[in-house]
Amino acid sequence: MNDKVKEAYNQLANDYEHNVDTKSLFNTEYERPAMMKLLPTDVRDKHVLDAGCAAGWYTSQFVNLGAVVTATDISPKMVEATKRRIGEKAEVFCLDLEKELPFENESFDVIVSSLVLHYIKDWSNPFSEFLRILKPNGTLLFSVHHPFMDIKLSENGDYFSTEYIVDQWKREGKLIDVPFYRRPLQEILSETISYFSLEKIVEPQPTKEFQVKEPEKYEKLMRNPHFFIVKAVKDK
Template identity: 85%
Template structure:
């Protein structure tokens, strides 16, 4: 699975670097504004892990807010794109989140993971590692596909199962297979609660700018959530 995701995002890296980060309304006017509103007010000198950084949009934002950022991605091409974006202003590593992370215990104030966890079948390893490397009262902020969206792509129709799916995205004139895992809401919540205290759940809504540019999609998103955001804290 990790090999498939790595290869998929190697193919998508150029599109993310030059198109998604500026032109995709689902990112610029939907997921990202909601995530940014949930960040702590003061990030100056805070140590932050951008877990699954893609082409480095969040990495750049966090650096600009004064944080000391380490960014990781499983795709070497995405890592290269992030390095081009942020130059020497953050550490950028090619890592698999399903394996042990090369960071000391209690070394991060905040972990941001944007639209990553649905690519992982088993959350126990990454969540246990996130908990290990977060400081006491440190925060995990993550977004994923909303289970109400993914069930529409289900092959078995069993909402309560964890199911491997392959979607197709049209990017730069090509169809690209994108593998991921669908899971029910109770599993999302219970997996999170096994390692953290859940502070807030957000089902984001698109911005008014989204409405002006894509009114039909805006209306659909106002009635049918596309993403899910969780904000959680590591207790002592």
């Protein structure tokens, strides 16, 4: 699975670097605004991990907010894109979140993982590592596919199963197979609270700018959520 995700995102890297920030309303006017609202009020001089940084949009936001930023991604080409974007302003590593992370215990104040965890079948290792490297009272903020969206792509139709799915994305004139895991809402929340204290869950709604640019898609998203956001905290 890791190799397939890496291959998919190596193919998507150019599109993410040059198009997503301006052309993908699902990112710019839907997921990202909702995630940014949930960040701690002041991250200046805080140590922030961008876990699954893609082409570095979140990385650059955290840098601009004055944080000390570390970014990781499983795709070498995404890592290269992030480095081009932020230069020496953050440390960027090519890492697999399913493996042990090369960071000291309690070294981060905030971990942000945007639309990444649904590519991982078993969350026990990433969550164990996030717990280890987060400081007491540190924040974990992550977004994933909404289960109500993913069930529409299901082949077995069993909402309560964890199911491997291969979606196809058309980018730059070619179809790219993008594999991920669909899971029920109770599993997302139960896995989270096994490691962290739940602070907030959000089913984001698109911005008014989304409505102006894509009114039909806006109306669909207002009735059928595509993403699910969780904010959790490490206990003392």
